[in-house]
Amino acid sequence: MKLTIFLFITTTFFLNGLAQATADKKLTELAEVVVTGQLEPQSISKSVFNVRLITSSDIQNLAANNLADVLNQYLNISVRPSGNDGRSTVSLFGLDAQYFKILVDNVPLVSETGLGNNTDLSQINLDDVAQIEIIEGSMGVTHGANAVSGVLNIITKKSSKTKWSIVSTIQEESVGSEFALFDKGRHIQSLRVSHSIDKNWFVSLGANRNDFQGYLDLRKGKNYAENDSFRGYQWLPKVQLNTTALVSFHKNDFRMFYKFEFLDENVDFYNSTIQSGYNSILGSYRYALDKRYLTNRYFHNLNVTGKIASGLNYNVSISHQKQQRNIEDFRYYLATQNETNNAIEKDQAMEVLYSTGTISNFFPNSIANLQLGYEFSNNLGFSLVQEENNIEVPISKRLKNYDAFAVSEIKATERFSFRPGFRYSMQSQFDNQYATSLGLRYLFDRGIEVRGSVGNSFRTPAFEELYSKQIFDGHHFTGNENLIPETSSSYEMSFKKTTVTPSGSEISTTVTTSFLDVKDRIDMALVRFNLETGNPEYEYININKYQMWNISSMNQFRKENWAFNMGASLIGVSQQIDNQVFVSDDSFLYSFNLNANISYGIPKWKTFLAAYYKYNGRTQRFVAGSSQYVLSELDASNWLDATIRKEFFVSKINATIGVRNLFDITNSNQTTANESGGHASPTQIMLAYGRSYFVKLTYNLNF
Secondary structure, eight states, rough: OOOHHHHHHHHHHHHHHHHHHHHSSSSOOHHHHHHHOSSSSSGGOOSSSEEEEEHHHHHHHTTBBBBBHTTTTSSEEEEEOOOTTTOOOEETTTTTSEEEEEEEEEEEETTTESSSOOOOGGGGGOEEEEEEEEESOOHHHHHOTTTTTTTEEEOOOOOOSSSSSEEEEEEEOOBBBBTTTTTBBBEEEEEEEEEEEEESSEEEEEEEEEOOOBOTOOOOTTTTOOOOSOBBOOOOOOOEEEEEEEEEEEETTTEEEEEEEEEEEEEOOOOOOOOOEETTTTTEEEEEEEEEEEEEEEEEEEEEEEEOOOOEEEEEEEEEEEEEEEEEEEEEETTTTTTEEEEEEEEEEEEEEEEEEEEEOOSSSSEEEEEEEEEEEEEEEEEEEOOGGOOEEOOOOOOOOEEHHHHHHEEESEEEEEEEEEEEEESSSSOOOOEEEEEEEEEEEEEEEEEEEEEEEEEOOOOOHHHEEEEEEEEEEEEETTTTEEEEEEEEEEEEEEOOOOOOEEEEEEEEEEEEEEEEEEEEEEEOOOTOOOOOOEEEEEEEEEEEEEEEEEEEETTTTEEEEEEEEEEEEEEEEOOOBBBBOOOOEEEEEEEEEEEEEEGGEEEEEEEEEEEEOEEEEEESSSHHHHHHEOOOEEEEEEEEEEEEEETTTTEEEEEEEETOOEEEEEEEBBBTTBBOOOOOOEEEEEEEEEEEEEEEOOO
């Protein structure tokens, strides 16, 4: 780790020194255009916020099929996979997916447990993505509830340079060392057809099938008949079908598009416990009680932008979404390999009617701009909860909010601009909430940009925290309808220097520091002892506190066909966890993370080489023991992906070969101190399924 930090510091000073030596040269404006959190689309250099981009080239170089494939390489973000239910969620700055909002074309994406939060990254397909924009920190003014640690906005493609475009892809990938054409590995097929009907109309249709055959590791698969806990899979098999449709129209200042998406996902769970039975027909037989998780998602989004007669700009989106997960239970006979007693039950669901809109350009000058907006959300949630005596009861509740917000961007001088904002949210379940923000940007000489921001935001309790119940065999864990929203404050300051040298090299260095303070954090805690049963009863309550500070640096170097990026961050987290029995230590615990990527293009050969590296430093947190909170440590890990991409036949065929997880990471040791101060034996935390190889072939037909 010391060597890693030394290399990072050395590189940072080298790039800064090189930039300073040529600071008197004329800068070129970055070409990237961003829309997330902006009053109107603009270049990234003009944004008051620090917007980080994941480009379509990054997605291509990583051969990424879903969002989890990409975010594995992002600084400060951790992807949390689960082999038990096949889901992968995101954690930013140590805060889980309830604090981070995921949007598609500025509309939050539904999951079965929320809107924009707790999203399964493996369910988000990237076939029609133009770029991904990430803003870290509080974004409550522009994006409402639960945008506490940041937002991620997926911008999809809505036009084509040619009249017809047909893109067909086949990708074969091993899962660790496991691969076979049909029953092992990962098999992906996709097709996207787009057509520019005329200069105004554009349509696109796409389909993607992702067949993940699971990861066995030491397990023996679904037909293994011995009762020794080796049956099943370490990572569950899943099959996803994702289809999309888009219609867009533009004429002069008016633009409209409608996007539809359908997701169908089947995840298979094979029980490791083998049971025995006997009847007169089969005689002695063995079976297992297995299940499937069946998920469907419907996504509709209509967006209209344009100008009205007075010159005002408007932007309105209306979206209807639904995601539902059913569980199919069945008995699987190992000798005959057939199923009986299949029963499908609705487990979780969320249906949403959502709309957001803005009006801007109130002042016909370049000094000030004002944006007024609204957001409306009507969420109907469903969950199957477990009452006493193992009785399952369906719970269906509707949550609504009506928000209004205002953002102004004022260019006080040619160098200095600031951006105040305010949102007021009327809630059906909770007290009304508000969010505020103030962003500042100052441009110095020699390509130096300084940005600062302060903001207040809030997180509303999730459906599970409000209404969940698990009551069985002396266990009593329940939601709490009286929960109040968490509130948070965030502060950020950044310094960026960009230089273009006489030789055409572009060098930029950004240093950012931030602080986040979350109050009334929701957690499960002991609330009472039942005098009749003598059992403790636990409930979600507003009790904990969370603080985080972060300092990070991003360095970029581009010259001709070379691109090199390197970043590092040091994060400190302080949590006060109170379960009503004992309280944790609130000392700051630190982790160091680093990422880097390098790419090189050989135009003569139409070949592109890329490598992506990420170092996840040791992380610490306090976990509950029998009488106190004790320190738990997760070991550091290194992740490296490498690809070679080549174009053939005038770019009609694009071939990519590569390797993921070159260092063959599978599990990481988690060591927890015991109550006497020593350390217990380490446990294994699943991070990945080892080194995997892939081949991807894409056929492009444009005419």
